[in-house]
Amino acid sequence: MDSDDDIPTLIDPQEAPSLSNESATPSARLVPCTILTGFLGAGKSTLLKRILTERHGYRIAVIMNEFGDTANIEAKTINVSSPEDPTAEKSEEFLELANGCLCCSIKDVGIAAIEKLMERKGAFDHILLETTGLADPGPIASMLWHNEEYASGLGRDIVLDGVVCVVDAIYGLQQMEEDHSVDGIGESLRQIACSDVILLNKIDLAKDSLVDLTEKMIRKVNSSAPIFRTIQGQVQLEHILDINAYANASQLHTVVSAPHNHAHTHDYDDEGHDRTATASTHYELRGISSLQVSVPTLNKTRFDALDAWIRSVLWEQCLPDHASNPEGNKTCDLKVLRCKGLFIMESGEQLVLQGVQDRYNIAPVDDQNITGVPEIGKLVLIGKGLNEKVRQNLMMLWE
């Protein structure tokens, strides 16, 4: 789709193929929404073009969130507008594509706007929301995640599937290293921190050593998201769509129970040693870091203490008072952007923690595909100020 001549044929959306939810009744059907984020020029539009043109069988609505000057650039890149299209200059543009997908741009990515889109164009298998121009995907992820509680009408049928970040294999490392901001967490680091899947794209242009180093740096920021190395955004859609990142614990299961099975779950220290299997790890890059702590089997008392600890850190941005952190010596400079956890109760029950910004939820694991009980739980916090003191304060809960 490189010129106006290539604009796809309009088709009747009812004829479009559908893989998922085919037999679901309209009331039972939740439409997963994926947020696509990433550095400038990393390859987001390339990935979207592929999704909009390939015959993958999904009926996907790609929504581009455009602000100010980026609107025209985006529209041209993806060929939404055309000289024949009388609505091209309007703030809402729709283009239905031959593979059943729909591409549109809307200025407001709020639930009401997505609901309106569904009203006008019918439901989809999936919604893919590109947050270009919106540096931090955290607030929109938070909004969508808790949408189920607050939304009405069709908006209630939308569920957050996950956040996918595209990182440039050539410039990504440089961008991360130069990423300063007032509060120490710049755009590119926020995007990586909030992500559930990361595509390290343009690896055809970068030397292997640079790709390795960039992956290592990404891993320092976000220790739990799988990283896929891609060329032209070529990744199997099952790795980025329908991942259900906010409801299941499969990534945490993978890391906890089979740390050496998958290259994407490895962590490295500064000498390049793999430290994935260690009980707790801590990394830091420009103020933002990933803290992983193994969590032993919990009884009710320990679980309540852990829950209170999480509340203190997420809501008050402080470590709770106890022996390692007496009152008057309080650490209150924490900022958690994303947290995940898998907790094993003495009863054998497994609980999964999911959190974005200051919202979190702990619920029983409902993954159908997971077998066996991992021996140990795990808590992953991604954000600012998550240093050794935080780890020690947490571990005091069960030492």
Ligand SMILES: Nc1nc2c(ncn2[C@@H]2O[C@H](COP(=O)(O)OP(=O)(O)OP(=O)(O)O)[C@@H](O)[C@H]2O)c(=O)[nH]1
């Ligand atoms: N060689 C190579 N080029 C790529 C790859 N992915 C994307 N490109 C090219 O890189 C340029 C930028 O890609 P886009 O897809 O527009 O990037 P983007 O993230 O949408 O950019 P912005 O919207 O400006 O943030 C385009 O010229 C793409 O053709 C890749 O894997 N390899």
